[in-house]
Amino acid sequence: MTLPTARAWLRSLAGRIVTIFLALLLAVQLAGFFAIRHSIDANARAQLANQLEVGERLLGRLLDQNAQQLAQAATLLAADYGFREAVLSGDRETIRSALDNHGARIGASVVALLELDYTLHAAGSQGSEALQPVRQGLANAAGTRPSTTGQLVLVGERPFQFVVVPFKAPIEMGWVVMGFAVDDKLGRDLHELSGLHMALLSQPIGAPLRVVQSTLAPSVSDQFVLLPHEGLTEFVAGDETIDGRVSLLARSPTGEIRAVLARSVDEAVAPYRRLQAVLLAITLLGAVVFAVGSIWTARRVTRPLRALVDASRRLGQGDFDTPIEPPARDDELNELAVAFDGMREVTRRRLYLDDLTGLPNRGQFSRRLGLALEAGPVAVLMLDLDRIKQVNDKLGYQMGNRLLIQVAERLAGLQAPALGAAMMVARLSGDEFAVLLPGLGRDAAESMAKAVLHALERPVRLGDSMVDVAAGMGLVCAPEHGREPDALLSRAEVAMYEAKRRRAGWLAYDPRFDHGSAATLTLLGEMRRALQRQELRLFVQPKLHLLDGTLVGAEALVRWQHPERGLVPPLEFIPFAEETGFIHELSLWVIDEAARLLARWGPIGLLPRLSVNLSVHDLMKADLVTQLAARLQHHGASPQALCLEITESAIMNDPQRALQTLQALKALGCKLSIDDFGTGYSSYATLRNLPVDELKIDMSFVRAMEKVPKDAMIVRSIIEVAHNLNLSVVAEGVENEAIWQQLATLGCDEAQGWHIGRPMPVESFEAWARERAAAGLSPAAVPGQHRLPA
Template structure:
């Protein structure tokens, strides 16, 4: 069984193995510690008992000696022999002492006479060594019917018994000596299983062995280790004899003239713990077996836990790669089985959602046709096959005519139904032609495309003609008959391009050319792209102009015609091109409106205008700044919020601005335009209708707009001094504005006579070259300081207004 490093399985196995081994080892150490302590306690108890046993042996020997001495001391013949005190009796006494000592295995028997002198002795050498000690024991023996003690003669310990001889008074003492030697140690060993060593220590501290159950070098090793100690130990201590460890205890058994007699009891630790060691080996064996069995169980359990999870992880990887067909085992009834069931449900859910996402990503939900992304994939596949077979592929792109008008008039749901019918007609057309390889798609909005593999330009043109003919038949929707046409462009491989996106772009260029020419279907021509390239170049230059700060803010003052007071200014934009010099608005504003860049430009103009207005107000010039809004600006539903943020940042009131809108901008989408204008008006911003009179707006609708000002287009003002028709239009516009409660502004004033004429008609404000051409914004303060209105503003009586009677 192989475990992968850092896997869940290996971590489970490692964790539980470590825990089990730790528990087993700790348990084993605790047991070993307990065995050691119990063994020590047992040995200590044995040594304590051994000391008692040894003393009991000494007592038994003493009793035996006293009993033998007592028998001799009461023997009638022995008493008579002592009483006669003749030479023959001396031999009798000596024989009695020898026989009595032999019976009780005494090493020395002697008689002390009444003068307390050694009278007879079986060992004169020992007698001399014992004389002093025996003399000290005579009184105690006489008083207590005998006394015993320990004597040391020639570094050997002896157990001494002194028994008085009374007849009836004390006439002497019998002394018997019993050697404390290896024989006593052997007896002790047989009784207690303790090694016994009899030792003496002289006045210089030298230890000598008087008998030991240790043999040879072992006995000498005991003496040597004791000699190495600085003092005689008082408690149990360990000793190493050869290779064995012993726990020992030293007992003092007597003292004689500065010399001590001791016995060393030793218990083998190895022997005492032998049974424990066998138990310990069993425990170690059981521990190892338990670890091995536990390890196997852990590995199997870990595999049972981790393998299903690993299988789920592999399934997740397949899901990541888009494979949703793998089966998951959900037969288990535990938590992992529940996880597998949840995972399987998730897999099915993801597969369904993936399928739905792919459908949404590559299929048009309205018509159920391939969308642009799917069409590009189909086109690229067709191009790949065409290269292999050396065939041609053509793309047809069409855009419906008047579809926006249908949406505006009939509503979006009607427009959606119209698109579905168009899609149905195209599919039916391809089905009737049995073009199994042809594919129709909806690219977006009212744009459709048809892919024609293995085709040529003539076949593509025939298909285009059939499509246009199919669309000529009016569509019936909700009891409404709708006539609809289309502009259709054709591009093909390899004649026009080899890339799918490039072919679509070329077909789109041809389609727009067809709509401009109103020519049905148009085959792509490279010459058509020149204007497109120019437009793309201009758009790029406009974006760079913003980033490089190439635009400049110019302003044209607005003046009260009756007093000559400057009350406002109109903000205008100029483009200082690094190569072409000054570029006037007429050259780039229309293009900016077409491409949507006008919103960026409007935001720039409003930002610079707010900065200038704030600067003028700080210097005491409170002028209302007018800014033009385009159609795209009006359709931006976020325009009021953006404008409010602008005012807040520059600390300006809404009344500081007047936003100018053309009639055509309003009428392009009246509903949305009115919504935006109402929100701006509610903020307190003045609104102005610019170029009034040049559009086709309804006065009834205009009445509902929340505007504050009408600006008369300069085309009526420039020549009104000489043109009766222009004068009538201007007068009518002024009266109309005043009747609707609006302020009227005339632009294009280029002479004092026109000024006075407008003032006579009651026009409120004016602007034009007569007062000032558009000047850079940073020069306006200097111009204001120099501005002087004409001396007489009111029109004199001799000025006649050109009117047609």
């Protein structure tokens, strides 16, 4: 393994698992190893100290044993008949001979006979010079009886052991003294019995301490003179640590005798060191086994994780089709892989499948289109339903969803024998669908377009209603119309909207269609800049009271004065503003302008009330009430002079939230009106609970009421219900005198329409209102006679 590879492996999860676990094991093992080592050293030193203490007692026993041997020999000499006769006869030569014989027999270094006053009577031929310290000691202890046990005496620099026994014949006549020079035999005996080394140290009076004999090498024993005088001690000699015990054996008039018992610490712990070596070998072997096991475990853990990482990369690259195989194991990794695959499937469905219809969505369609383009010619059909908005408004969104589902089922059921499973039907957005036809030329694609239109000819049953389904469809073929998925979809959409505009059923893409589409897109892009450049204009359409023709209010409407395109009709930008959510910005602009006008017109009594339309997007905005109140306060306008018109469909989109917003607006003081009433699907029970003041009848009923009796009956019914609920009624779309009179007969309160006046600029409306007030028109005056031209 190279160094970069090793570094990469150490940074991996497997490497970290092995490294951490192995480090923990080694830390525990080393901690245990050093704890055991410390315990062994402490235990060995404790045992060694105990062994030295026992050795000290053993040394005393050996000295006692030697003393007993001397005492027995001295007692035998004192009791010998011949020795006593020689003493009694005064024959000194015989006495000296007897002393030499007995001393030689037991190996004594000194043998002598002392008087009762410890003066020398006779001595052997050797070691008589050693008697002086003994005699001096006995003389110093005058008045006490000498002990028959051995005593150590320093003679020169050499230690001697003496015993003194009484000489009786039959009364005490003197003392028999016998002594040994303490030699290295004592140390050897001690070493054989205890394993300890011994050294004897002497310190004559006035002389330094020196080693007189030792069982250790001079390089070691020479350091004994530096040790404390008594007790345990430890020192280093060369590369060896030694524990020692210093004992004072004797203190005589000639000096002191000390013994040092010692043993090597390394020698004492050597057996334990071998045990430690075995433990270290077991630790290393365990570390190797653990490392191998950790690597195997880490690989067993990381292999499925690596598979999940690879799967994540595939998902990141957009491959949601390849399933994730769970590892063949019954543990958390298997559960993780199963959960991960479930997440992949859910994500795939959300990314590539439409929640409502189950068809592929735009993302999946684009992906499959890209793959089909790599294989050869492709045709794409894109269609948009015509009546989904009416179904949502009149029958409800639930019925609209059912319509989309049935359309999806019809499209998915289409057969293209030449394509088989390669054909794909997708839902691109709300009511837009697309059909992918790989491998088809233009003629075959046109035949398929006709088949799609034919499939949509049959009405769809939604509850008790039968709904005719119609659609506009665009056709593009590759490579004729492009080679990129986005370009093909864009051009199919252009052809589709052109087909809807022409009501042609379906159209193949033509480059000439792009001009109008580009103009529309450019128009949408300029809407936000229109606010900043003050290109928007406020138009006003008046409302009159039906009984006396009094000016009771007006409706504020937005228009766009484009610097290049002129006055842009509302139908060209309002629907797109609603689709993009920009309608809320337009609504706030209208509210701001209306508040400014109310603040100017209110004091002069020009206009009692001004109405402003609110969209569904406005009702869903949490800050609507705050924004509206701030603008009224800024301009000093009264909330009571502002009427807010909301469509039925906007209220029923989210009734609970809409009700909360309406209650807040009502609490602010604004008048509330339901616009386009009769085209939605709210019930009268719902209407009863809404905090509204006014119903506005949709112009689709008002315009035809003089010719269509059913529409007149609907208008009558709405007026009666509204009055029963204490609501005023406004009819819009009043375009002639006959409708005006008919509404007045039915008891309608207010009217609005071209018969009264078209939407006009603010300046024109002011002039119109002032002229009307100056003319002092009577209640019977015909409103149409005083309309301004469109």
